[in-house]
Amino acid sequence: MKYAALFRGINVGGKNIVKMAALEQLFFDLGIYTVKTYIQSGNVVFETSLSETVLPEKIKAGFEDRFGFKSNVIMRNAEEWKYLIEQLPFTNEEVKEAEAADPQVEHLYVYFLNDFPEQTTIDTIQKDYIGTDKIRAGQKEIYFLCSQSVRNSKLAIRISKEFESATVRNWKTVSKLYDMLTNI
Incomplete structure (x- = not known):
């Protein structure tokens, strides 16, 4: 496999x-x-x-x-891997809007988790957040869309604190790894 x-x-x-x-x-x-x-x-x-x-x-x-x-x-x-790509929960319009805010940085990320992210945890991360960044739960992932550098995102900091064992990859890497998986 x-x-x-x-x-x-x-x-x-x-x-x-x-x-x-x-x-x-x-x-x-x-x-x-x-x-x-x-x-x-x-x-x-x-x-x-x-x-x-x-x-x-x-x-x-x-x-x-x-x-x-x-x-x-x-x-x-x-x-x-194929499923997580197919289930991208952001629309093309949402992604383009984020990219337009700062074309010099990556905007779409996936936080890979060991387990399913509970909706209550997602709600806690988003509680009182004011801004344009967005998160959505996947199967064992959190999809993250930011309109600025991920390093400057307060929502990204919250995600990392809540899911300390997660590892994050930008969408280019996610796509490249899928390409590699289908071609080995």
Whole structure:
């Protein structure tokens, strides 16, 4: 089966440095094949016959053993990845409006979670928020649309505080990983 694995907090701000060639080698050493990485933020697409129930823990343990620190890894199989793209909850008009506000930055992001985001948690994040940024719950994701840099978004800060183990990717990366999944 085909999967994408997303590591949290590697190669960020000069900390937890992991070369992508070394990450690929780890996957090969774990008995995983057709391994490809994308950019330096810990995105790995691969095929394996290993069980989905043991795979995440095997990867986490192998990662910590090889690199000497823990990194949360969130995985989606190819069908889940396709579904999350198809279920984008923002209209083209909403995306274009956000992009028009500042064409120099990314605007659409996905926060990948281990579990389903409860609506009460989404409501808490949005409580008393005044601004144009938007969030929507997915299956095990939160879709985020901002009209400014994500680094300046108060709503993005709230999401990160509420979902500390989440890892976030911009829509370009989400789309590229889907392309890689369909072509391995």
